[in-house]
Amino acid sequence: MSMDSVMLESPTLRGELARRLDGRTEALDKVKALTLLPDGVHVTVRMAADYFEVGEEVIRKVLVRHREELEASGARALRGADLQTFKSETMSLYYASYPQARSGLTILPRRAVLNVAMLLRDSRVARAVRRAMLAAAEEFWRDEAAAPRVREFRARPRPWSGLRRDEYERVAADPAVREWQRRIDGEEPFDAVELRLLAIERRLDAGDRVIAAIGQRLCRHGDDLRAIRGDLRILRLDVAGPRGRRRR
Known part of the structure; x- marks a missing residue:
């Protein structure tokens, strides 16, 4: 064919x-x-x-x-x-x-x-x-x-290990990493407390973004207020100037 x-x-x-x-x-x-x-x-x-x-x-x-x-x-x-x-x-x-x-x-x-x-x-x-x-x-x-092919080097510290050496060292140093990795990969489910903590963390991140946006807007309003005060100060000086000359 x-x-x-x-x-x-x-x-x-x-x-x-x-x-x-x-x-x-x-x-x-x-x-x-x-x-x-x-x-x-x-x-x-x-x-x-x-x-x-x-x-x-x-x-x-x-x-x-x-x-x-x-x-x-x-x-x-x-x-x-x-x-x-x-x-x-x-x-x-x-x-x-x-x-x-x-x-x-x-x-x-x-x-x-x-x-x-x-x-x-x-x-x-x-x-x-x-x-x-x-x-x-x-x-x-x-x-x-x-085109020349570059193959990634994956040194295995043990014959049965599927991890690179840097991954193996991190897991060996902290067994909790492996526990979280199993949850992220779907091998183990998250419990209710962990799910609530993740939801709270997402809400806190969203709240931080909202607070940062409000802070930026307040800074802009502060700059506008300072500019308005400067303009009012100039207007007051202009109004007070002719009055002072008339009094003399």
């Missing part, structure tokens, strides 16, 4: 390729120019169909069959207030006619279009995009394999 066929059938391989490419969608532009909406990010179902040279219904079937996978890649169906906002901000600048029914609009970012390319069987453009993706991934894997 070819890698192209495996990609069509394996969500795991598609996810691994997406992870390796890390959001890079250059494979789309290497095959064919992808026309975007005025926001420079999304395409509609019709625009995706034009790019892959298939019918709109083919793209819609892919969206239905692989809804969760494509939604994870950023595909969205806009309705209601979200649709009105998108229409006012983006579709008003669209030079073509309104691409779908006015009750809803499905939009796909470039990453979702790349995901559609990994799902379309009978599209010449999609096959070319898949080849470009595999070439980019193979180049990445070759560079990763050629």
Whole structure:
């Protein structure tokens, strides 16, 4: 079975390729120019169909069959207030006619279009995009394999110990550390008193943050009051000055 066929059938391989490419969608532009909406990010179902040279219904079937996978890649169906906002901000600048029914609009970012390319069987453009993706991934894997690997040294003080020496020394010096580690790892439950202490500690931390914020605000108010007093002192001097001259 070819890698192209495996990609069509394996969500795991598609996810691994997406992870390796890390959001890079250059494979789309290497095959064919992808026309975007005025926001420079999304395409509609019709625009995706034009790019892959298939019918709109083919793209819609892919969206239905692989809804969760494509939604994870950023595909969205806009309705209601979200649709009105998108229409006012983006579709008003669209030079073509309104691409779908006015009750809803499905939009796909470039990453979702790349995901559609990994799902379309009978599209010449999609096959070319898949080849470009595999070439980019193979180049990445070759560079990763050629890079020197640094392995972490984990000296074990005892053959049966799974700890590094520094961890072992801390645990040996204080057995309570191991008890807390078992609780944190879920090996042992916290008792009621410990849970209450943890809750109290969280509340104290939150109280400290609130007190610090109040202190900062009071400092700002103190600066404002000192500035107001300075202005009042100047005004008093200005008012007292003419009166003193008249008395003389």
